[in-house]
Amino acid sequence: MTRLKVYIARHLQVFFSTLGELVRAPFSNMMTIAVIGIALALPTGLHVLLQNVQQVSAQWDGAAQISLFLHQQTTDKQVEQLAGLIRKRQDVSTVTSITREAALEEFRQNSGFGEALDALEDNPFPPVIVVYPTSEADNIESVQAMLKMLGERPEVEHAQLDMQWLKRLYTIMDIGRRGIWVLATLLSISVLLVVGNTIRLAIESRREEIEIIKLIGGTNAFIRRPFLYTGFWYGLTGGVISWLLITTSLWLLGGPVNRLATLYDSHYALAGLDLAASLGLLGASILLGLGGSWLAVTRHLHAIEPQ
The missing domain is CATH 3.30.70.3040 (Alpha-Beta Plaits)
Structure with a gap:
């Protein structure tokens, strides 16, 4: 039980210390977080818009x-x-x-x-x-x-x-759906590269510190821990930025869309991210942050050995 408490205490210490490091250098870290947020907001926002188009087309089905x-x-x-x-x-x-x-x-x-x-x-x-x-x-x-x-x-x-045109619309939406998956894959890879490169620079800046820790018996798991938590924070905050960008964009589009629907004697409000989609976005961004940091640490940590 004591070892478990020590293990949890060490993780909590690193958890909050890495957050403090991000807060102490807000400008440079915010640029990385903004890149992650924008990269995730693009495919997610397009997916939300596609879902709204599907909802509208479902209402048009009744006119067939x-x-x-x-x-x-x-x-x-x-x-x-x-x-x-x-x-x-x-x-x-x-x-x-x-x-x-x-x-x-x-x-x-x-x-x-x-x-x-x-x-x-x-x-x-x-x-x-x-x-x-x-x-x-x-x-x-x-x-x-x-x-x-x-x-x-x-x-x-x-x-x-x-309503033959509706079938064509569904075909176009299917193409758009696949295009969104391709775009999401490419941008996810870019997020991995951005996080990985940022963590690589952090590892190089602390190279001497890592060598000293290894000299006194520090394990790779101990050294790896703060970098993984840094990747976690990058992913989490990037996901929050992405959610804010999508929500703000839908709010800005909501007024014109509602006015357009009124011209057709209808009422339609854009649907945003629900709870499940929001949690999925945050979860995906955290996994990408952890994945990018893990790749960087795994590749570069073993190359650093005390002279």
């Missing part, structure tokens, strides 16, 4: 609809019969049928070509059935399956998913 353009010779009775069959599907919420005359009249009112349409001998518009999926089936995979099944019916000449 399938338009079935029927053959010209399809009668109004046949249109209603087909609409009735589609209404019986459990994955369909609403079905709207538009006759050829209704489609022509709607185009006449909205296009401004009323007089030109009067010159037409035949109605060029086909009957249309608009299908809205239920909320349970309102996703890309289910809607695509419904589109294929309804498009194979003999009455249907062409089936169109009016």
Whole structure:
């Protein structure tokens, strides 16, 4: 028990002494911490923005609809019969049928070509059935399956998913997600290098002290301990800086985004880092700080031997 208390006391001593060393040289240490914070804020901030885009697109899913353009010779009775069959599907919420005359009249009112349409001998518009999926089936995979099944019916000449652009958006977001992982990997390596180089300089500045400690019997673990705690503090404070940068950026963007949503008669607030994401960011930054310091100490400490 006594050895355990001594072990804990030594760690606590080094824990607070390394923090004191950072505080005593705030300018030089703050530059290293700022580099770590910015490097971590870039991929994390992009990840948060991507999540916000996914939330917005999830709300747009509800606007997905399938338009079935029927053959010209399809009668109004046949249109209603087909609409009735589609209404019986459990994955369909609403079905709207538009006759050829209704489609022509709607185009006449909205296009401004009323007089030109009067010159037409035949109605060029086909009957249309608009299908809205239920909320349970309102996703890309289910809607695509419904589109294929309804498009194979003999009455249907062409089936169109009016939210086809949403699938393209999801593909772009998937590319962005992978790009963020690549960027996060590269910047994580840069954080390791920055911390490692900073610890290497600290080791070189204390080279004579390390040689003396080894002469009097100090172990590598004893010498390594303060440098690892220094890396811990670099990682922790860098993670805090990163969190502050992301939170401040989202706060600055929140007002314009809210005003833009108001112009579309909607309300949307940017979602920031929740507790789990914040702890994950701090944990990742601490691990990078410890990893960079461990690599530097492992590589350079064994090279220092008393003459």
